[in-house]
Amino acid sequence: MMTAMRALVRKDIRLFLADPRALIMSFAAPIAIASFFGYALGGSGNQGASSAIPVLLSDQDGSTISRAIATALAAEKSLSLQSATLAEARETVRKGKASVAVIIPQGFGKEAGEAFFRNSGKPEIEVLYDPSRTAERAMVQGILTGDVMQAVSKEMFSGETGIAVLRDSLAEVEGSQNLRPGDKSALLEVLRGALVLNHSQTGGNGFENGLQIPFRTQEEAVTAARGIQYNGYGHAFAGMGVQFVLFLGIEVGVGLLLQRQRGLWKRFRAAPLSRGMLLGSRAASAALMAFAVLLVQFLFARVAFGVRVEGSMAGFLGVAGAFGLMTAGFGLLIAALGKTPDATRGLAIFATLLMVMFGGAWIPMFLFPSWLQTVTLVMPTRWAIDGLEAMTWRGLGFRSAVAPIGVQLLFAAIFLVLAWSRFRWEES
Amino acid sequence: MLAVQGLKKSYGSMLAVDGVSFEVEPGETVGLLGPNGAGKTTTVSIIAGLLQADAGEVRIEGRPLAGDRDPVKRQIGLVPQDLALFDELTARDNLLLFAALYDVHGMQARKAMAEALELAGLAERVLSKVKTFSGGMKRRLNLAAALLHNPQILLLDEPTVGVDPQSRNAIFDNLEILKQRGKTLLYTTHYMEEAERLCDRIVIIDHGKVIANDTLQGLYRMLPVSNTLTIQLRNGTGELRLEGLRALPEVRSAELKGATLRVGVRDLAMETPRVLQWLVEAGHPYEHVVSERANLETIFLTLTGRSLRDA
Numbered sequence: 001m002m003t004a005m006r007a008l009v010r011k012d013i014r015l016f017l018a019d020p021r022a023l024i025m026s027f028a029a030p031i032a033i034a035s036f037f038g039y040a041l042g043g044s045g046n047q048g049a050s051s052a053i054p055v056l057l058s059d060q061d062g063s064t065i066s067r068a069i070a071t072a073l074a075a076e077k078s079l080s081l082q083s084a085t086l087a088e089a090r091e092t093v094r095k096g097k098a099s100v101a102v103i104i105p106q107g108f109g110k111e112a113g114e115a116f117f118r119n120s121g122k123p124e125i126e127v128l129y130d131p132s133r134t135a136e137r138a139m140v141q142g143i144l145t146g147d148v149m150q151a152v153s154k155e156m157f158s159g160e161t162g163i164a165v166l167r168d169s170l171a172e173v174e175g176s177q178n179l180r181p182g183d184k185s186a187l188l189e190v191l192r193g194a195l196v197l198n199h200s201q202t203g204g205n206g207f208e209n210g211l212q213i214p215f216r217t218q219e220e221a222v223t224a225a226r227g228i229q230y231n232g233y234g235h236a237f238a239g240m241g242v243q244f245v246l247f248l249g250i251e252v253g254v255g256l257l258l259q260r261q262r263g264l265w266k267r268f269r270a271a272p273l274s275r276g277m278l279l280g281s282r283a284a285s286a287a288l289m290a291f292a293v294l295l296v297q298f299l300f301a302r303v304a305f306g307v308r309v310e311g312s313m314a315g316f317l318g319v320a321g322a323f324g325l326m327t328a329g330f331g332l333l334i335a336a337l338g339k340t341p342d343a344t345r346g347l348a349i350f351a352t353l354l355m356v357m358f359g360g361a362w363i364p365m366f367l368f369p370s371w372l373q374t375v376t377l378v379m380p381t382r383w384a385i386d387g388l389e390a391m392t393w394r395g396l397g398f399r400s401a402v403a404p405i406g407v408q409l410l411f412a413a414i415f416l417v418l419a420w421s422r423f424r425w426e427e428s
Numbered sequence: 429m430l431a432v433q434g435l436k437k438s439y440g441s442m443l444a445v446d447g448v449s450f451e452v453e454p455g456e457t458v459g460l461l462g463p464n465g466a467g468k469t470t471t472v473s474i475i476a477g478l479l480q481a482d483a484g485e486v487r488i489e490g491r492p493l494a495g496d497r498d499p500v501k502r503q504i505g506l507v508p509q510d511l512a513l514f515d516e517l518t519a520r521d522n523l524l525l526f527a528a529l530y531d532v533h534g535m536q537a538r539k540a541m542a543e544a545l546e547l548a549g550l551a552e553r554v555l556s557k558v559k560t561f562s563g564g565m566k567r568r569l570n571l572a573a574a575l576l577h578n579p580q581i582l583l584l585d586e587p588t589v590g591v592d593p594q595s596r597n598a599i600f601d602n603l604e605i606l607k608q609r610g611k612t613l614l615y616t617t618h619y620m621e622e623a624e625r626l627c628d629r630i631v632i633i634d635h636g637k638v639i640a641n642d643t644l645q646g647l648y649r650m651l652p653v654s655n656t657l658t659i660q661l662r663n664g665t666g667e668l669r670l671e672g673l674r675a676l677p678e679v680r681s682a683e684l685k686g687a688t689l690r691v692g693v694r695d696l697a698m699e700t701p702r703v704l705q706w707l708v709e710a711g712h713p714y715e716h717v718v719s720e721r722a723n724l725e726t727i728f729l730t731l732t733g734r735s736l737r738d739a
Contacts, residue, residue, distance in 0.1 A: 266478055
């Protein structure tokens with residue numbers, strides 16, 4: 001009986017290797033797409049090389065403060081700043097060629113200085129943004145806030161505009177009838193002190209750079225270990241590997257339907273072989289092929305992009321093997337439920353794309369709403385991708401592979417039992 | 429060798445096989461003849477173990493066929509109606525695979541493969557992919573694939589469908605060799621000329637039932653007319669009195685359409701001269717005469733009232 005089992009498995013593998021379309025879909029297509037996604041997701045560790053945000057600045061003020069803001073924004077490495085008129089800025093953002101446009105209105109510098117010491121009306125900076133790139137708007141707003149604060153405070157404590165504003169403010173406070181005597185006295189003291197500070201600017205009063213953010217951040221990408229950088233290709237190859245291996249599962253199922261259509265199943269059934277042998281050999285060959293395809297894809301990722309199994313190798317092989325079995329079960333279920341090969345292929349591709357999408361292969365899981373992240377736990381693809389990522393760039397140990405392996409084996413068992421119970425053994 | 433007893437099989441409300449019974453002796457070639465949809469393939473599928481009968485049983489050498497793994501299935505070689513081959517594999521890979529299904533492997537498998545390919549005339553194409561074969565070659569390989577485990581019984585389900593006359597003859601030559609080797613053949617077809625050429629006995633099946641089971645000679649004896657004479661009369665010879673012709677003891681039937689007279693007789697050699705002599709004596713000279721022997725088509729028509737092709 002082992003002779004028949006070996007022959008049936010070998011036959012499936014030979015057919016797979018003899019089919020150029022299957023080879024392209026299993027190797028070339030996922031490698032090409034994963035390479036692109038991996039590059040787009042930051043490549044192999046050089047996150048800093050991600051492209052700068054295109055920002056337009058329309059300085060309608062031309063004051064010392066607005067020019068200082070422009071200089072500060074231009075110095076930001078994460079921004080690509082260009083000047084434009086208001087009309088140009090609006091049109092360029094509308095066309096999607098710039099994410100954000102900052103419009104500094106006329107009189108901004110003076111009004112901002114006045115608002116710095118007094119509770120007068122705050123001038124507005126208009127921020128035009130592309131609604132499809134709100135994350136970039138938030139980032140530009142944060143940078144802009146820091147730069148405006150620094151430019152205004154610098155001018156107030158060390159510039160001509162600051163002296164003028166302080167003198168105006170002193171005169172206003174001195175003439176005020178509304179302030180309580182104690183408050184008036186304290187405020188005058190502050191303003192006079194600021195004026196003195198401003199006058200001493202040439203001596204280097206420490207405010208020549210304005211108010212500074214009182215902290216710096218120390219960033220560390222937490223990966224397998226210190227010094228090992230995040231590799232965007234790790235996620236991309238996990239996602240695309242899972243997707244295209246499932247496509248292989250579809251071909252396993254459709255192939256079985258084609259064998260039935262071409263009468264080959266009759267020859268198999270006429271032989272003194274059990275049903276378990278016939279379906280089991282198909283499951284075994286499918287699992288082996290799925291496992292091998294996934295390994296080859298990650299081997300390519302290792303050689304071309306440095307994606308390593310930083311965690312447990314046993315865990316990685318376990319996740320890949322369990323996914324192979326799950327794929328085999330999925331393929332047999334397709335064969336059991338399908339009627340004609342063409343109609344079945346269409347439906348199976350649709351189901352696979354849903355599983356892959358909700359498994360996080362295309363879009364990183366953190367971008368999903370939290371409820372959807374919870375719901376996707378019922379997707380075997382989610383566990384496969386998480387498991388492969390855990391064993392590669394996250395560098396986790398075998399214990400972290402146990403749940404992904406277990407869940408996929410459970411799905412494999414469910415699919416195989418369903419396939420067995422629904423398989424049409426007799427021809428109508 | 430093979431005994432089929434009271435087989436019944438339904439698909440929903442459609443009764444495909446309705447109490448089919450027949451036997452095939454060792455070394456005998458039996459034709460299962462009937463129109464499309466008569467129940468031939470269903471019967472063969474039950475015998476091969478592909479379908480479970482609703483009632484009845486199949487016995488091979490006296491043993492009932494039971495279950496998928498029944499070793500008695502080794503006695504059967506199935507040649508399906510479809511070209512059940514893997515196009516992307518070579519002839520060698522196909523045959524070794526099908527041999528392995530019957531636990532035939534190693535030297536034994538290679539020897540069986542060589543013999544089967546020799547018989548099918550495909551020994552030189554052993555390493556060619558099946559997709560490069562012509563339709564006729566595929567049909568011969570389809571037959572060879574059923575021989576690797578040296579079965580005693582061959583079930584041939586319309587093995588010449590869609591092949592050219594030359595390939596059909598080649599397949600027939602192969603089957604005649606297998607017959608000479610003592611194989612038992614059950615041959616389903618709706619081509620009566622195939623059954624006439626190959627079969628020792630013919631089982632005619634229609635609407636899932638066996639309507640005749642006899643040798644070709646036995647089936648002919650069921651016919652009132654075994655030969656038909658088509659006689660072209662010379663024009664202007666006056667009105668022919670068919671009653672006079674029909675009154676002759678040698679004449680079984682007589683029809684006249686225009687100047688064409690069709691006369692049914694039993695014994696062509698003895699009775700034709702008498703008919704022609706009567707025509708001349710009655711003043712109806714003829715231009716030419718063609719004789720036509722009754723065939724299975726005629727038999728089917730007689731038994732069912734329908735043409736085999738149109739049924």
